[in-house]
Amino acid sequence: MAKPAKTDRKAVIEEMRKKQKSADRRRGTVIVAVCVLVGLGIIAAAVVPILLNKHEDSKLDNVALDKLGSAASVCQKTTTQKADGNQNHVPVDTPVTYTTAPPAFGAHWNQAGLAPASFSKKFYTADERPPLEALVHNLEHGYTILWYDQTIAKDSSAVDNIKAIARKFGDENYRDKFIAAPWLSSDEDGAKFPDGQHVAFTHWSAGGNGETDTTKQVGAFQYCSDVSGAALKTFMDTYPYTDSPEPDAM
Template identity: 55%
Template sequence: MAKSTKSEKTERQRIIEETLKKQRTAEKKRGNAIVGIAVLIAVIILGVAIYPMARGAFEESKYEDKALNDIGAEPSVCQKVVEKAGRDVGTHVPEGQQVTYDTAPPAFGPHWNAIGAPAPFEDKFYDKDDRPELEQLVHNLEHGYTILWYDESIADDPGQLGQIEAIAKKFKESGDAKNYRNKFIAAPWLSSDENGAKFPKDQHIAFTHWKGDSQTSTGVWQYCSEVSGAALETFMDDYPYTDAPEAVVI
């Protein structure tokens, strides 16, 4: 067998080196492509998560200079106010004990009496991640609050959710921070809350209030298909914090 000449070996080495170089370049390109795809996926996932919040904040900012009754739809999107005989003024159950309320949402009933119940006066807006338990919020009702409840379809609608956040902000920032007139909370009504009771068909917003005294009380509801600051303003004028069983308590 003939021996390879020095020039043949050099040429062969050159080919091997070029081949290896091409392989390294191809591998580097594949690696860069994988990293690029991973970054793109991360950006998309992050964008999907942030977009609703960003749009909600944008929607809220649109109403900074608007009065409460200019936010959302006309009052005609709301049904007539409903009143039902209430009960359980001052009825406290141990913290952590769950109460089954037979209305969606509750306007009266047994509730917790502990730290965090009622929910803090300064907190006007909650989402599904930080909402107090129903038993805490019912105690707020006993103290004269009006609660705007919104269902999951509204929670998924950045436009209407932004309107609710803007409404809540009006109560948080208007006048004296301890002005009881600002006894308002917006909170989500979750499918896990239902226990057989649901909002009326095609209604996605509910206002609730608990009026009365230690002897006789009444639960008050108004359901709406859309957000209406004007309807809320009328509701709170007709059912002020002063008519609640324990109105003088925050």
């Protein structure tokens, strides 16, 4: 049999090279396409939950405060306790033991940037919550604090309602002195809420708007088994920021 001519071998080799290049291009295109799809998947995984949360937020933002969460009947009657600690400022980082869970009054820190907590921050998670000694200073300035325990913190629907409640309060008007903050474990914050109660409202009352007699000061407490915007609204109407030891302070 005759051997193929050199020109035939060159043609075969050239054809093989063309096929290899074509295969390489196809493989490269597939790899790029897969990378793009993976990238889009990663972006979607990050963005879609944010968009869904915003959509959920927008729905709750259209709900009136007194319609958020459960009915006011999930809350117990408000109680009061004689207050102390007015103007009792202790050095920052000095731990204070509070006799109630959560506190509504007592000794507290007083230092710019640490106490009281920012007027513009309305909702705190466990990772970012200021120390109790700073938040009690907020109470002295007329804030109402909604405290939620770990049971509520694990309930995404309940937390969504608390966040929606917090968004009802802006940072342009003193009447919006409100903070939602977690009540941490007994090792960190002390005693637990009463059995079956997972939310609490507290306010440091001067004993009436404009009252200057410190002996009339009381702490107001209301405990709830669930989140209730209706109960909170009534509580804050009863105890406005003006009914506090230092209503004109931020």
